Amino acid sequence: MVPITVVILAVLFSVQRMGSGWIGGIFGPFMLVWFAVLGILGIYGILAAPGVLAAVSPTYAISYILNTDLSTTLAVLAAVFLAVTGGEALYADMGHFGRAPIQTAWFLIVMPGLMLNYFGQGALLLTDPGAAENPFYHLAPDWAHYPMVALATMATVIASQAVITGSFSLTQQAIQLGLLPRLRVVHTSSHERGQIYVPFVNWALAALTLGAVVGFGTSSRLAGAYGLAVAIDMVITTVLATFVALHWGHRPVLVYLLNGSLLLVDLVFLAANTTKLFEGGWFPLLIAVVGAFLMLTWRKGQQLVQSARTHLRMAPKEFLRQLEADPPIRIPGIAVVMSASTSSIPGTLLHHLKHNRVLHERVFLVSVVVLDAPKVANEDRVHLVPIGAGIERLILRLGFTEEPNVPAGLRLAMAQHQIPDFDPDGVTHYVGRQTVVATKAYSGMALWREIIFAMLNRNAELTADYFCIPAPQVVEIGSSVEI
Numbered sequence: 001m002v003p004i005t006v007v008i009l010a011v012l013f014s015v016q017r018m019g020s021g022w023i024g025g026i027f028g029p030f031m032l033v034w035f036a037v038l039g040i041l042g043i044y045g046i047l048a049a050p051g052v053l054a055a056v057s058p059t060y061a062i063s064y065i066l067n068t069d070l071s072t073t074l075a076v077l078a079a080v081f082l083a084v085t086g087g088e089a090l091y092a093d094m095g096h097f098g099r100a101p102i103q104t105a106w107f108l109i110v111m112p113g114l115m116l117n118y119f120g121q122g123a124l125l126l127t128d129p130g131a132a133e134n135p136f137y138h139l140a141p142d143w144a145h146y147p148m149v150a151l152a153t154m155a156t157v158i159a160s161q162a163v164i165t166g167s168f169s170l171t172q173q174a175i176q177l178g179l180l181p182r183l184r185v186v187h188t189s190s191h192e193r194g195q196i197y198v199p200f201v202n203w204a205l206a207a208l209t210l211g212a213v214v215g216f217g218t219s220s221r222l223a224g225a226y227g228l229a230v231a232i233d234m235v236i237t238t239v240l241a242t243f244v245a246l247h248w249g250h251r252p253v254l255v256y257l258l259n260g261s262l263l264l265v266d267l268v269f270l271a272a273n274t275t276k277l278f279e280g281g282w283f284p285l286l287i288a289v290v291g292a293f294l295m296l297t298w299r300k301g302q303q304l305v306q307s308a309r310t311h312l313r314m315a316p317k318e319f320l321r322q323l324e325a326d327p328p329i330r331i332p333g334i335a336v337v338m339s340a341s342t343s344s345i346p347g348t349l350l351h352h353l354k355h356n357r358v359l360h361e362r363v364f365l366v367s368v369v370v371l372d373a374p375k376v377a378n379e380d381r382v383h384l385v386p387i388g389a390g391i392e393r394l395i396l397r398l399g400f401t402e403e404p405n406v407p408a409g410l411r412l413a414m415a416q417h418q419i420p421d422f423d424p425d426g427v428t429h430y431v432g433r434q435t436v437v438a439t440k441a442y443s444g445m446a447l448w449r450e451i452i453f454a455m456l457n458r459n460a461e462l463t464a465d466y467f468c469i470p471a472p473q474v475v476e477i478g479s480s481v482e483i
Contacts, residue, residue: 005213012157013206016164017197019188027158034155035113037148041139042113045120052123077272078227083118085230086159088237167205168198169401176370176400178302179295181460187403208287216280224276229284231270238263294456297445301453304444304483305436306340312347312479316387319345323389328359330390334422335360336410337430338463342367342395348432348477360428363391368404368467375399382413406467430475431463437482450483 015023046052054060065073090102121135131138140148174180186197216222242259246252273281314322339346346365353359365387376399385393396409407424414422436457438450445453464474 002213002217006210008153008157009160009206009209009213012160013164013202013209016202017186017188017199019195019197023161027161030151030154031158032109034151034158035109037151038113038117042116042118042120045123045139046116049123049126052119052126055119055122071275074272074275077269078224078275081227081231081269081273082223085226086162088230088233090162164202164205167201168196171198171201172196173400174295176398176402176404178370179299181298181456182463182466184461184465185403212283216283221280223280224273225280225283228270228273228276228281229288231266231273232284232288235263235266235270238266294452297449297453298456300445301436301450301457301483304450304453305434305457305481307444308481308483309340309347309434312350313341313344314350316343316345319350320388323359328353328357330361331358333360333426333428334362334364335428335430336364336366336406338406338432338467339365339367339393342369342393346432347479348430351432351477351479352430352475361390364410365391365393366396366406366410367393368396368398368406368409370398370400370404373399374401376402378412379416382409382416384413384417404467406469408468425470425473427473428475429464429469429473430477431467431469433463433476433478435478435480437480439482444483453483 064076068076090106117136117139120139124131124135124139128138136152137145137148171180171183172185175182175185183198183200186199188195188197212222212225216225238259242255242263245255245259277285337346337349337352339348349363349365376397381397383395383397385395387393394410394413396404396406396413398404406429407427410422410427411424413419434457436450436454438447438454440447444450462476463469464471464476
């Protein structure tokens with residue numbers, strides 16, 4: 001089974017570059033067949049023992065818990081929890097496909113099929129307790145056993161796709177929010193903005209997944225790791241959803257009642273799954289700790305770089321005075337200078353003037369600001385602020401799910417503000433590239449963390465590529481920053 005699983009996973013991760021639209025076109029019909037078969041088999045089982053529908057009442061579960069010792073109860077709850085794993089991927093994929101497709105697929109196809117099948121399995125056990133060995137396959141006729149194995153294998157592969165595409169979406173959002181270094185993001189659809197492919201994440205997931213398969217060897221040993229990971233994920237989701245609901249202005253009493261009840265259930269399942277900590281549960285926790293450490297190191301390192309670069313910037317008024325006192329040669333055309341600051345003159349422009357002594361007739365200082373909203377309307381996207389001497393500041397506002405496309409933002413700004421003689425292909429883009437040097441001179445982070453941050457910075461995607469700026473129009477100006 002392990003070699004077969006490795007081959008299947010290798011093929012799955014290899015086709016990710018084709019895009020989720022292409023993959024969905026291949027996988028979608030299989031999933032419709034899968035959930036239809038689940039529902040039909042479930043109805044077949046229910047008809048044999050309709051009394052199983054009484055399981056809707058929670059009194060049976062409560063009675064069982066009250067009359068069973070704690071260790072057995074936790075073991076049962078940990079096993080039961082595996083029935084709801086996969087639901088956490090719905091939230092990760094929300095940014096990839098949008099709210100409507102997720103809701104439609106869940107309420108019309110997925111949940112009905114699952115509920116019917118679970119009730120059908122319960123009905124089978126009422127009529128044939130010996131089927132407890134594997135109620136899912138015993139629910140199907142004998143002639144359908146091997147077709148069901150093939151269909152279940154395909155469904156398992158496709159279910160993994162939800163986690164993969166969700167990882168792409170979450171990685172892009174983390175980059176936009178400044179929690180990860182810039183990575184190469186490939187847009188695989190010209191119709192859907194959220195459909196993306198992140199090569200580094202894809203192959204990192206492939207390596208970790210294949211390592212887990214080979215290391216754990218069996219699905220039963222891996223179940224403990226998976227259950228604990230999902231339980232913690234659901235607790236975190238519930239807590240964060242509480243803050244979001246309060247931020248949106250919902251009544252605190254209702255938010256605490258609803259989310260508190262959900263959190264109570266989540267915590268019970270988390271307690272049940274902690275029994276699997278030393279049976280594989282440590283594996284996702286280790287991955288989470290490493291991921292969180294890298295994100296916190298990147299964010300702190302970025303703050304140190306911005307602090308170190310403060311003296312390299314200049315206030316607009318002082319810059320204009322120097323420009324008037326010692327004017328450079330002005331050349332025709334438009335220049336775009338990328339700027340992390342929305343208030344000062346960037347060091348990239350100052351460095352360019354110091355060494356080249358020329359300046360375009362019209363200069364736009366472009367700052368990209370990522371908001372906490374997923375998307376920003378076009379009318380609120382651009383903000384133009386005049387500075388003087390042919391220099392203007394252009395602030396591009398983006399949602400954290402949107403692509404940071406600077407040329408597209410420039411075209412939108414030119415159209416909204418009716419700026420004449422704008423040729424997107426004739427614009428010169430100046431971008432800065434900082435080489436971070438870790439030293440003991442500053443006390444921002446431990447030296448070993450600064451070295452890790454410097455390594456992450458060196459391997460981050462180039463600014464021009466990240467902001468979708470055509471390579472032939474880019475002038476890169478380097479500088480060294482000590483932290």
